[in-house]
């Protein structure tokens with residue numbers, strides 16, 4: 001049965017006024033069933049029910065953290081599992097969504113990478129995370145104003161589905177998000193960065209998970225052959241900025257004794273010279289079985305100070321959900337067969 005959420009709002013199966021009503025039920029009110037759509041004729045509801053699946057998820061675990069963030073673990077129709085994280089910051093409600101079950105990039109410090117690749121999520125399974133989390137928090141889906149494609153998976157390797165999901169998120173008849181509040185994060189897929197640059201009507205923001213300024217360290221922590229060299233990534237980033245004029249966020253997970261040396265801060269400042277960027281230093285979120293630890297507070301501060309002294313725009317992101325053990329992929333990783341389907 002087709003997932004209704006996989007459709008672009010302009011392709012919804014009703015016309016005019018009825019289509020707007022349907023969209024409002026789905027995205028405005030987060031209706032869980034076609035039956036709840038009481039202003040649609042009964043025959044229409046029945047027809048929709050027989051043709052489309054409305055909710056692709058079953059919620060199986062929620063982990064609430066002392067800082068307010070909430071991790072949701074869902075089972076999909078095929079039994080595979082994936083996560084979304086809700087982060088109710090003081091001034092804005094943010095959701096971090098997954099684009100895949102598992103991830104082929106296999107970053108060595110990441111719990112999702114340790115799962116390997118399960119499958120790509122469909123556009124509706126990506127967008128549906130907003131609806132499911134809103135339902136879990138008892139808020140209207142449109143109250144979630146910020147979204148980051150930073151959960152499980154490498155969005156650029158599920159490019160078409162992620163782009164359609166982004167278009168649904170921004171569509172005024174659907175979730176109506178502001179393009180300035182939607183950020184796509186990539187581990188550095190140069191061809192994807194170039195394609196995104198060409199989607200000029202979309203206008204969402206770009207974050208690149210660089211994590212190291214030198215090839216040797218980067219290859220050690222991001223071993224997948226699908227990832228480009230630093231030179232190729234920087235070339236794509238410059239092209240993106242030339243075309244879009246938008247600032248790029250550079251994500252840098254701080255790994256103790258691996259990528260937190262001051263010579264690497266110097267090299268990073270050198271590498272980013274001339275690019276309008278913001279460097280986000282992220283203390284590693286530890287998970288059982290990981291070979292890596294987060295850098296110490298002192299080392300992070302020293303790294304920060306050096307970048308700032310070189311004129312970089314830099315901040316330290318405090319990972320949310322640390323007390324819940326909520327590193328990306330950790331909930332799914334602890335369940336057997338989570339990415340291969342058939343899991344409980």
Ligand code: SF4
Pocket residue numbers: 103104105106107110111112113114151152153154187328
């Ligand atoms: S950090 Fe992101 S790209 Fe790397 S393995 Fe984890 S989910 Fe994939």
